[in-house]
Amino acid sequence: MSVLLAVQGLGKSFRGLRAVNDVSFDIREREIVGLIGPNGAGKTTAINLISGAIRPTSGVVRFRGADVTGMPAHRLARLGLIRTFQATNVYAGKTVFENVYVGTFSSRPSGFWPSLLLTAAFRREREQTRSRIEALLEDLGLRDLADTPAADLPYGYQKMLGLATALAGKPKLIMLDEPAAGLSAEEADLISVLIGRVRDQGVSVLVVDHNMRFMAKICNRMVVLHHGMELTSGPTADVVRDPRVLEAYLGTEHSVA
Amino acid sequence: MFTFAILSQIALNGITLSAIYILVALGFTLIFGVMRIVNFAHGEFAMLGGFALSFFYVSLGLHFLVALPIAAVAVGAFSLVLERVVYRRFYQREMPGMIASLGVSIALMYGGVALWGTHQRSIPSAFSAVYTIGPIFVTAERVVVIGVCLVSLALFYLVLRFTRIGLAMRVVAEDRITAEAQGIDTVATYRFAFFISTAMAALAGGLIGQLFSLSPFMGLMPLVKAFIVVILGGLGGILGAAIGGLVLGLGESFVSTFYGASAAQFISFGLIIAILLFRPQGLVGRKEG
Amino acid sequence: MSCAIPGSWKPISERSTQLLDFNGVSISYGAVRAVSELSFAIEPGETVALIGANGAGKSSILKAIMGIAPIRHGSIVFENGKLDGLRTFQVVRRGIGYSPEGRRVFAATSVIENLHAGGHILPRPQVPARLAQVLDYFPRLRERAHQASGSLSGGEQQMLAIGRALMSRPRLLLLDEPTLGLAPVMVQHIGEVIRTVQAAEGFAVLVAEQNAVWALKLAGRGIVLEVGHKKFQGRSQELAQDPVVRAAYLGTD
Amino acid sequence: MALLLDSDDAPSARWRPLARWAAWAAAAAALLAFPLAAGGFLTHTATLVLLTVIGAAGFHLILRVGLVSLGHAAFAGIGGYTSVILMMTFGLPWIVCFVAGGVSAAALALLVGPIVLRLKGVYFVLITFTFGEILRLIFNDWQSMTGGANGISHIPPPWPALMDTRAYYYLALFAAGAAILFCARLLASDFGRKMDAIRESESLAEANGIPVFAVKVIVFAIGCTLAGLQGSLQAHFIRLISPLAYSFQESLNFLVMNVVGGSNSLVGPIVGTVFLVALPEFLRGWVEYQFIIYGVILVVVMAALPGGLVELWQRACRWITSLSTRSGR
Amino acid sequence: ADLKLGVIAPLSGGGTDWGIGTQRGVELAVDEINAAGGLRVGSETYRVSTVTYDDQYSGQGGTTAATRLIEGDGVKFIFGPLGSTPVLAAQAVAAPGKAVILSSGYSPRILTPQGRHNFRVTLATPEFAPAFIGWLRRTNAQAKRVGIISPNDATGQSVVPILVDAYKKAGFEVVLDEKVERGTSDFTPLVTRMIAQRIEVIELDSSTPGDAGLIVKQARQLGYRGMIMQTGGPAIDEVVNIAGGLAEGYTTMEWFDAGSPEAAPLVAAYRAKYGKAPMNAFVPIMYNAAKLLFEAVKRAGSTDVTAVSAELEKLEGHPSLFGAVRWGGQERYGINHQLMTDFFIAQVKQGKPTVIDRVRP
Numbered sequence A: 001m002s003v004l005l006a007v008q009g010l011g012k013s014f015r016g017l018r019a020v021n022d023v024s025f026d027i028r029e030r031e032i033v034g035l036i037g038p039n040g041a042g043k044t045t046a047i048n049l050i051s052g053a054i055r056p057t058s059g060v061v062r063f064r065g066a067d068v069t070g071m072p073a074h075r076l077a078r079l080g081l082i083r084t085f086q087a088t089n090v091y092a093g094k095t096v097f098e099n100v101y102v103g104t105f106s107s108r109p110s111g112f113w114p115s116l117l118l119t120a121a122f123r124r125e126r127e128q129t130r131s132r133i134e135a136l137l138e139d140l141g142l143r144d145l146a147d148t149p150a151a152d153l154p155y156g157y158q159k160m161l162g163l164a165t166a167l168a169g170k171p172k173l174i175m176l177d178e179p180a181a182g183l184s185a186e187e188a189d190l191i192s193v194l195i196g197r198v199r200d201q202g203v204s205v206l207v208v209d210h211n212m213r214f215m216a217k218i219c220n221r222m223v224v225l226h227h228g229m230e231l232t233s234g235p236t237a238d239v240v241r242d243p244r245v246l247e248a249y250l251g252t253e254h255s256v257a
Numbered sequence B: 001m002f003t004f005a006i007l008s009q010i011a012l013n014g015i016t017l018s019a020i021y022i023l024v025a026l027g028f029t030l031i032f033g034v035m036r037i038v039n040f041a042h043g044e045f046a047m048l049g050g051f052a053l054s055f056f057y058v059s060l061g062l063h064f065l066v067a068l069p070i071a072a073v074a075v076g077a078f079s080l081v082l083e084r085v086v087y088r089r090f091y092q093r094e095m096p097g098m099i100a101s102l103g104v105s106i107a108l109m110y111g112g113v114a115l116w117g118t119h120q121r122s123i124p125s126a127f128s129a130v131y132t133i134g135p136i137f138v139t140a141e142r143v144v145v146i147g148v149c150l151v152s153l154a155l156f157y158l159v160l161r162f163t164r165i166g167l168a169m170r171v172v173a174e175d176r177i178t179a180e181a182q183g184i185d186t187v188a189t190y191r192f193a194f195f196i197s198t199a200m201a202a203l204a205g206g207l208i209g210q211l212f213s214l215s216p217f218m219g220l221m222p223l224v225k226a227f228i229v230v231i232l233g234g235l236g237g238i239l240g241a242a243i244g245g246l247v248l249g250l251g252e253s254f255v256s257t258f259y260g261a262s263a264a265q266f267i268s269f270g271l272i273i274a275i276l277l278f279r280p281q282g283l284v285g286r287k288e289g
Numbered sequence C: 001m002s003c004a005i006p007g008s009w010k011p012i013s014e015r016s017t018q019l020l021d022f023n024g025v026s027i028s029y030g031a032v033r034a035v036s037e038l039s040f041a042i043e044p045g046e047t048v049a050l051i052g053a054n055g056a057g058k059s060s061i062l063k064a065i066m067g068i069a070p071i072r073h074g075s076i077v078f079e080n081g082k083l084d085g086l087r088t089f090q091v092v093r094r095g096i097g098y099s100p101e102g103r104r105v106f107a108a109t110s111v112i113e114n115l116h117a118g119g120h121i122l123p124r125p126q127v128p129a130r131l132a133q134v135l136d137y138f139p140r141l142r143e144r145a146h147q148a149s150g151s152l153s154g155g156e157q158q159m160l161a162i163g164r165a166l167m168s169r170p171r172l173l174l175l176d177e178p179t180l181g182l183a184p185v186m187v188q189h190i191g192e193v194i195r196t197v198q199a200a201e202g203f204a205v206l207v208a209e210q211n212a213v214w215a216l217k218l219a220g221r222g223i224v225l226e227v228g229h230k231k232f233q234g235r236s237q238e239l240a241q242d243p244v245v246r247a248a249y250l251g252t253d
Numbered sequence D: 001m002a003l004l005l006d007s008d009d010a011p012s013a014r015w016r017p018l019a020r021w022a023a024w025a026a027a028a029a030a031l032l033a034f035p036l037a038a039g040g041f042l043t044h045t046a047t048l049v050l051l052t053v054i055g056a057a058g059f060h061l062i063l064r065v066g067l068v069s070l071g072h073a074a075f076a077g078i079g080g081y082t083s084v085i086l087m088m089t090f091g092l093p094w095i096v097c098f099v100a101g102g103v104s105a106a107a108l109a110l111l112v113g114p115i116v117l118r119l120k121g122v123y124f125v126l127i128t129f130t131f132g133e134i135l136r137l138i139f140n141d142w143q144s145m146t147g148g149a150n151g152i153s154h155i156p157p158p159w160p161a162l163m164d165t166r167a168y169y170y171l172a173l174f175a176a177g178a179a180i181l182f183c184a185r186l187l188a189s190d191f192g193r194k195m196d197a198i199r200e201s202e203s204l205a206e207a208n209g210i211p212v213f214a215v216k217v218i219v220f221a222i223g224c225t226l227a228g229l230q231g232s233l234q235a236h237f238i239r240l241i242s243p244l245a246y247s248f249q250e251s252l253n254f255l256v257m258n259v260v261g262g263s264n265s266l267v268g269p270i271v272g273t274v275f276l277v278a279l280p281e282f283l284r285g286w287v288e289y290q291f292i293i294y295g296v297i298l299v300v301v302m303a304a305l306p307g308g309l310v311e312l313w314q315r316a317c318r319w320i321t322s323l324s325t326r327s328g329r
Numbered sequence E: 001a002d003l004k005l006g007v008i009a010p011l012s013g014g015g016t017d018w019g020i021g022t023q024r025g026v027e028l029a030v031d032e033i034n035a036a037g038g039l040r041v042g043s044e045t046y047r048v049s050t051v052t053y054d055d056q057y058s059g060q061g062g063t064t065a066a067t068r069l070i071e072g073d074g075v076k077f078i079f080g081p082l083g084s085t086p087v088l089a090a091q092a093v094a095a096p097g098k099a100v101i102l103s104s105g106y107s108p109r110i111l112t113p114q115g116r117h118n119f120r121v122t123l124a125t126p127e128f129a130p131a132f133i134g135w136l137r138r139t140n141a142q143a144k145r146v147g148i149i150s151p152n153d154a155t156g157q158s159v160v161p162i163l164v165d166a167y168k169k170a171g172f173e174v175v176l177d178e179k180v181e182r183g184t185s186d187f188t189p190l191v192t193r194m195i196a197q198r199i200e201v202i203e204l205d206s207s208t209p210g211d212a213g214l215i216v217k218q219a220r221q222l223g224y225r226g227m228i229m230q231t232g233g234p235a236i237d238e239v240v241n242i243a244g245g246l247a248e249g250y251t252t253m254e255w256f257d258a259g260s261p262e263a264a265p266l267v268a269a270y271r272a273k274y275g276k277a278p279m280n281a282f283v284p285i286m287y288n289a290a291k292l293l294f295e296a297v298k299r300a301g302s303t304d305v306t307a308v309s310a311e312l313e314k315l316e317g318h319p320s321l322f323g324a325v326r327w328g329g330q331e332r333y334g335i336n337h338q339l340m341t342d343f344f345i346a347q348v349k350q351g352k353p354t355v356i357d358r359v360r361p
């Protein structure tokens, strides 16, 4: 399996505070990598750096072989690198359907005129998109909410919607910041199944979450951050038994059921 | 040709101007910060302040330094009525709020026309003395203006930084519901902020009336200046307003003395653009949100 | 169903010791009915967990108590005083602390100032001491004391939200998804903190959680909601054993 | 038509197609017949409304990406002066000047857009305000070219036949119609959805692969172009052009029209323009109090209809549909 | 029958004062003639009424107002506007021959040989500037360095060159020429500039009364000792009102000596109708213009635009509030449609406006 994303010596500091410090790791195709670590370890910042939301102070990011360090997020998205956010992932004023529709833009020919002039070709293509979106909503059990304004959804559904929107962009690599947070065990399981399926369709996943049941279930490998630095990394089974990880992150009560 | 004497004269003029700008700007930024309303009527509250002062000082013959605060409080009180019937509906709703306040502005302005006519009038100088410090002329008027501004600036700073109500105003500005969930009476907080804001505008209006002249249309100038000052300083509150005010006041004064009126317009506008481009968040502004 | 026993404790009418009486309350947003005719009670010092899937109505219940969400029928009584009709800040002054869903810290203001805001209703002299106390509960906040809260990590923000709610020395603490986005070790830590503080100050806790495992560990009893109705209620251990509950809310592997 | 308006922008979207067609036909007929029925002055006013609508629509586009430009009127000025000067000093045919008016505004927008669009929110408002005022000062002070504050008078109409207000009305009607259709399509298209996404959350839009900055620049340019075209048409209609008409207060008027009409659908600025240009006519009875009343009306409208006047219409629709459904069972 | 007169004037914004003056002047004349049983033209007797529209001092406003008067209200006689731009705009609408326009804008372009129905009923700068400045030269021989402060608006821009020219001709040196944006209220920088340039005469040109007052006040406060003149924009009362004691010596022109016996009835009528609100120069000017129009209509025996214009031209010598009518402007504008009137030079003495001289352009 070839390397899809390669991060080398990534670093970012905010007024002296080293949020991310010389972090390196790879993600291969069809692989689900977990990025874990205590609160404030730098996970979200790492995702921001990779996705182009903010510029790294040091380090290189290569995606599908090309150096994409500091490339604007929207171009990365079109290259197939899409991320979700820890907090807001929805366009509050738009309906569920419209949210996902926006998600599809990065995966579609975005001709200005065809859509303006409603060419036949465009209309055909839009129909396909429509059905694709409906399938997606079906998958996440959002079908019935298709016309609800995102703002009125309870927290959990908003999470789901954010995921759907990201997936609609047909990513090669998707980076999820706490997708299971605020979801009930049942829903978390649903998501993990979904992510599994996404992977089977040939998408790699970088996932950040504190729900270890969830993480343990889906991750092939894990990278552990601590104070912005890589604490350890390796196969999930090893990582979750690593005493340093238990001490710094998982805590004594923890057990991977 | 521009001797030291003249330079210091210019500086003095500039500082007086700055003082007034800052006074107006503070109230403006307070309302914007707390209620998210760009209050187009802010200048009209200054206008009312001017006429209120002329009522208490000229008509009732109170001492200037007594009449001034009374006028400010009177206008603040009146503004609370508007707060109740108009502004309260528009808190945290920028667009409609902007337009509604524009409506208030127009109504007040032409209400003023109906009441006082359109001709410009003046508030006779309370302090006609003119000191000559060395070669420069310092009118007592201007000293008073600067003094009043310094005092209210200081007070305002202390309140906002070190008192509960100050903190309350700042957190209410950020998230009303959560603030309320801390036990803060947000409605009362709004009312307080609104009162302070309009009272300060009125204070400035009084000073403008004393220094320059009164007319129902006098509100536009303070509004535009406040707008520039606030954003130039960055919505960073007091420090921002203070710096923005000084930059604008001194800038205008020097530029238009050296290069004349029309050039001054271009230069000062050019300056504003330049500053904004180098400091997209204003001189001391933080990123919003 | 071993634990679906409504009568597993005395009916509301017979209890006078109760702190909060949530009595036949319905909550709806326009057409959406979030909670219908729900009743439960909380006794002083006890901890009750509200668990349920998304949209079950957990947050709505807490919001209703806080006077944020409008209630259609029913009444909410706290220490023999009606809460419904009060404005939120008045509810707080009655002695209820609230840590909202999704943290909602004051992003632009510093950590310290957030906590000060939390202490708004305390007599001024008491604030510094209380502040020190809370910072002891959450040493991480002390480290970040003067950082703008918006730039805190997710978890740090959650600690801040809880700390802020504790500032006012509430007799009833409402926590909406307090473990949301917290590292396991931190989840555990928060649980301990809540227990210690509770032991020290004797307030009652009503916690709405997705993380049922944790919630049921923390709470003496639990109420399981499903689309606005009480589905089960019972002692935590019992609920934790119940197969149906396990399947739906604790997760199976 | 139905196709052209398959968008959130058609308040009539809820209607059955037939009713929709009927309505459009009726509206078109009314607009075409208007000058025949109305007197010279009403036609004059109507023409002004139609022309203003073009600029207001341009303003609306910019508003839809969450930006308020207080330099909008100044861009109308650019269009106006360009076209007038080309026609009167260089004697070029009107159509050339007209196009040049639009192009010049567009060019300037593309030039400054990338600079000013680095700013957001109120900062953008201030910089556009400042930029607009600078343009106004140039109009005002460059006397050799713009005739200074006196402006340029005795501007010839596009062609002699258009001396007549009624004739000009139809030109304006055509222009406004075209502009509106264009905007409606734009907003209904994918590009329009991108605009809305940007307004809601820039960071999220960026993450969803929308080139936020580029989109903003394009929208700004299109909006300003419309302003420029209006400026040109208006100058040749009023037959006089002077800097006063391009101050920031005029830009503010565009904002008022949008918000009073309703700022989240294209119908808003249209309704708003009609309302705000017509309103003073109704108020003219009370010379002294007209402005007070005007101000109060602004407040009342905003208080009663936060979504602007279109809300009335939407409420009406909802009411009708509710009736029909009730009668249905 | 009914005769509607149109008035176009700024009734909002800066120029409102003069706008209201214009409106009141016409109304006073109308009241007078109606009281006298109406305007009798041949066999007909008309009840006269007025329709006033605000032009907001802008070109577009002028167009709209004029269109409305002519197309909407079928008005044939228009008083005002008084801003150069709106006047030009209104004339464009009225052409050809739809209405007689008795305006009072300063711009030289207002009178053209083609504009057969356009009259100007106030003196414009080209008429009074030489006379006034000549007077200045006579009264203080030594002064030399002049600084002009004028509003950067249509009037200012079109008038200043004429002033500069007049000053040069009278042997002065115009050292500074400052154009001020509307809404400026702090003139200290400009005055400081003037002082630094050792200016001896500050010329306020067409500054609004308010601005003039402020400039005078601030100049004196900064220790300026020289002359302060205003060639135009008559408003000495407001200047005194604003500058108070500091207005001493401020010199300007008055169209009209409100103290003179001829003025008494008008002043009385004004007081009766409008109370003690200050009566500015446009009241007598437009009152006078209206009476001239009535006379011309009487003589024409019809309300036909062409006929009335012709009669207006023939009013030469007819007695009026400003003395016998004189039409001028032929040599300057190629048409004799400029009403020539004597004007007065007023100066603030012991805090009171005092007429100190009478000048004939």
Ligand SMILES: Nc1ncnc2c1ncn2[C@@H]1O[C@H](COP(=O)(O)OP(=O)(O)OP(=O)(O)O)[C@@H](O)[C@H]1O
Residues within 6 Å of the ligand: A014, A017, A018, A019, A037, A038, A039, A040, A041, A042, A043, A044, A045, A046, A086, C151, C152, C153, C154, C155, C156, C181
């Ligand atoms: N813009 C910023 N300015 C200053 N400090 C920041 C900024 N953004 C993040 N930080 C700090 O950097 C550290 C890492 O933050 P980050 O959000 O990446 O943590 P995280 O691993 O995502 O934590 P969590 O799991 O709680 O979300 C935190 O200590 C945070 O306070």
Ligand SMILES: Nc1ncnc2c1ncn2[C@@H]1O[C@H](COP(=O)(O)OP(=O)(O)OP(=O)(O)O)[C@@H](O)[C@H]1O
Residues within 6 Å of the ligand: A151, A152, A153, A154, A155, A156, A157, A182, C029, C032, C033, C034, C052, C053, C054, C055, C056, C057, C058, C059, C060, C061, C101, C210
């Ligand atoms: N502001 C609102 N407007 C309309 N409907 C709302 C609003 N808030 C909540 N709802 C609806 O009320 C129901 C209950 O929402 P609530 O947030 O209480 O559920 P929850 O149990 O807290 O879900 P979660 O676990 O995701 O937080 C949901 O169906 C939701 O769609």
Ligand SMILES: [Mg+2]
Residues within 6 Å of the ligand: A043, A044, A045, A086, A177, C153, C154
């Ligand atoms: Mg994070």
Ligand SMILES: [Mg+2]
Residues within 6 Å of the ligand: A154, A155, C058, C059, C060, C101, C176, C208
């Ligand atoms: Mg919830």
